[in-house]
Amino acid sequence: MGFFKIIHKGNGEGLKRLFIGGVHGKEGLTTIKPLKEISEEDVPDGCLVMYNCDESEYISTLNPLYYESDAGKAVLYLMNHYKPDMYIELHCYKQENFKSLTDLDRKDKIGVPPLIELEKGVLIGSISPRIRTTKFSKEDICITLEIPCSPSSESLEVYVNFLKVLAGAKSREDLERKARKIYPQQVETSQRYARIIFGDYPPF
Numbered sequence: 185m186g187f188f189k190i191i192h193k194g195n196g197e198g199l200k201r202l203f204i205g206g207v208h209g210k211e212g213l214t215t216i217k218p219l220k221e222i223s224e225e226d227v228p229d230g231c232l233v234m235y236n237c238d239e240s241e242y243i244s245t246l247n248p249l250y251y252e253s254d255a256g257k258a259v260l261y262l263m264n265h266y267k268p269d270m271y272i273e274l275h276c277y278k279q280e281n282f283k284s285l286t287d288l289d290r291k292d293k294i295g296v297p298p299l300i301e302l303e304k305g306v307l308i309g310s311i312s313p314r315i316r317t318t319k320f321s322k323e324d325i326c327i328t329l330e331i332p333c334s335p336s337s338e339s340l341e342v343y344v345n346f347l348k349v350l351a352g353a354k355s356r357e358d359l360e361r362k363a364r365k366i367y368p369q370q371v372e373t374s375q376r377y378a379r380i381i382f383g384d385y386p387p388f
């Protein structure tokens with residue numbers, strides 16, 4: 185079993201957050217590090233559940249077979265069990281895939297919008313439309329966060345800082361306000377992409 189940690193804050197009122205790292209392949213070897221940087225004081229209310237998966241076969245989360253694999257089933261189990269209002273997937277990518285992940289024609293090529301660079305190679309995007317539209321409501325916050333595998337300390341710092349912004353947000357509005365302050369352009373673009381996938385769905 186992979187790394188697992190729950191942080192409860194206050195009287196239980198507030199957002200239910202679920203952060204899952206390393207959902208496929210060897211990505212967990214990279215995502216465990218930033219997950220372990222999140223501590224009690226980063227969470228203002230409600231709860232944060234963190235899970236980092238063990239190594240598994242690499243199947244894209246855009247592939248329907250993923251959710252039939254052991255790793256995919258574990259992800260679905262956690263999602264169904266905790267019913268989070270905020271769901272964050274931590275991934276890592278190989279440098280040679282940067283171009284295809286951020287390709288502006290990605291929507292035409294594989295049906296999902298490109299990821300957006302925050303800075304230092306850290307990318308933000310939507311989770312698989314397969315679960316976004318079936319497991320979550322419009323108001324829920326669902327984000328994929330990518331970091332280069334075996335990242336530089338600069339990339340890791342950007343990644344951890346943004347994870348802390350997510351962990352610290354008390355609502356969708358609160359998150360939007362905070363994210364917009366640091367990454368106004370990227371938030372703008374992600375809202376535009378979200379409308380491409382979900383029509384009038386809110387961002388992320």
Ligand SMILES: [Zn+2]
Nearest residue numbers: 208211275276
């Ligand atoms: Zn991945």
